[in-house]
Amino acid sequence: MNEIQAPQGNQSNQPLRIFIGYDHRQAVAYNVLQFSLYRRSSKPLAISPLVLPSLPLTRQGLTPFTFSRFLVPWLCDYKGWALFLDIDFLALADVAELFALTDGRYAAMVSKNEKKFEWASMIMFNCGHPANRILTPDYVEDPQRCRSPHTMDWLSPDLVGAVPGEWNHLVGYDAPRSDAKMVHYTQGMPIYEETTGSEYRDAWLAEHKKSNATTPWQELMARSVHAGRTADGRIVAKLHPDAVAAA
Numbered sequence: 576m577n578e579i580q581a582p583q584g585n586q587s588n589q590p591l592r593i594f595i596g597y598d599h600r601q602a603v604a605y606n607v608l609q610f611s612l613y614r615r616s617s618k619p620l621a622i623s624p625l626v627l628p629s630l631p632l633t634r635q636g637l638t639p640f641t642f643s644r645f646l647v648p649w650l651c652d653y654k655g656w657a658l659f660l661d662i663d664f665l666a667l668a669d670v671a672e673l674f675a676l677t678d679g680r681y682a683a684m685v686s687k688n689e690k691k692f693e694w695a696s697m698i699m700f701n702c703g704h705p706a707n708r709i710l711t712p713d714y715v716e717d718p719q720r721c722r723s724p725h726t727m728d729w730l731s732p733d734l735v736g737a738v739p740g741e742w743n744h745l746v747g748y749d750a751p752r753s754d755a756k757m758v759h760y761t762q763g764m765p766i767y768e769e770t771t772g773s774e775y776r777d778a779w780l781a782e783h784k785k786s787n788a789t790t791p792w793q794e795l796m797a798r799s800v801h802a803g804r805t806a807d808g809r810i811v812a813k814l815h816p817d818a819v820a821a822a
Contacts, residue, residue, distance in 0.1 A: 590621035591674050592657040594647050596640025597624035604662045604764050607779065610786035611666040618671045623650075631712040638662075644695065645715045645724050648702040655703060660757075661696040663764055665779050668756035673699070673742055681736030682706040683727060686743035695725040696759060697743040699736075706734055746774045 593612060597605055609622050625646070627639040634642045644659045651657050656677050658670070677684065682704035685694040700707065709729050715721050722728065727735050744755035747762045751774050758775045765776035766783070773779075796802055797810045803818030804810055811818050 589655070590619040591616070591671060592651060592655065593620055593622045593670070594644070594650070594657060594659045595622060595624050596638060596644055596660070596662050597626045598638050598640065598662050601662055601764065603766065603783065607783050607786050608660065608662060608664050608666065611782050612670055614785075615666055615669050616671055617669050618674075620670070632716055634716050634718070642715050642721070642724070644698065645710050645721070646712060647698070647700045648707040648710050649712065651700070651702040653702050653708055657700050657702055659695075659698045659700065661759065661761070663760045664697070665758045665760070665775065665782060666756075667758060667775075667778065668741075670757075672756070673738065676738050677701065678736050679704075682730050682734040684736035684738050685727070686740050687735075687737045688740065688743060688745060688749065690745060690748055692725055693743070693745055693748075693759070693761060694727060696761065697757065699738065704734070706730055744775075 595605060595608060605624060612622060613620055625640050625643040627633075627635060627643055630643055630646060632643055632646060636642065640662070647657050647659050656674060658673065677699055679701060682701050684699040684701075686697060687694060706729070715724070740749065741752070741754055741756045744752060744758050746758060746760050746765075755775065758778065760770070760773060760775075760779065762773075763770040765771075765773035765779045770776075792812070793810065796812065801813055802810050803813040803815065805815070805817040806819055809817075
């Protein structure tokens with residue numbers, strides 16, 4: 576009974592566990608998403624990509640993570656809460672706020688969008704709930720037993736809780752809004768010509784730029800033990816062929 580009635584919110588001192596569906600064809604999307612999560616979180620995060628070859632699962636669909644998402648409770652040893660996200664999200668708010676909405680009455684919580692096939696694109700799993708113990712690698716691999724998990728069919732409706740729609744705003748499907756906390760580019764990342772004009776396109780491109788930026792070497796390293804000087808006084812890395820003395 577204690578597992579079902581877990582405390583509301585995230586009251587653990589452990590990092591918030593987040594699993595992202597990984598697709599090697601969209602590595603840039605993963606990098607932007609994980610960066611946007613870390614950058615805005617008020618609590619430590621433990622982010623894990625669901626890389627299919629590393630999992631005891633071969634079943635896949637349109638993406639390699641079509642079915643691997645349902646292994647999250649198993650990967651967490653059926654303990655605590657964990658968040659799954661499709662790779663094509665962008666976090667614009669503190670994900671700790673989402674974890675604070677968790678309610679132990681439910682086995683899973685989703686944004687109950689009109690597009691029910693998108694419910695499983697963002698799942699807050701109550702991994703310790705007994706109803707989730709059916710989600711084993713053998714079960715998820717078997718299409719006869721695990722038929723329509725994206726409709727949350729392994730759970731009775733009363734075990735599926737709701738989170739506000741701003742935590743899974745479907746670009747191109749939902750009515751435009753300015754207060755989205757998690758943006759889902761489900762029709763394609765706004766990096767493509769085909770998705771030019773996407774809502775929140777500028778936000779994604781700005782995050783992409785930040786996630787691939789670096790501070791100049793002089794600012795990072797010039798005062799470190801790894802810096803040296805050239806004969807004319809320039810500060811360079813000690814490996815530089817003109818470095819003659821420690822800075």
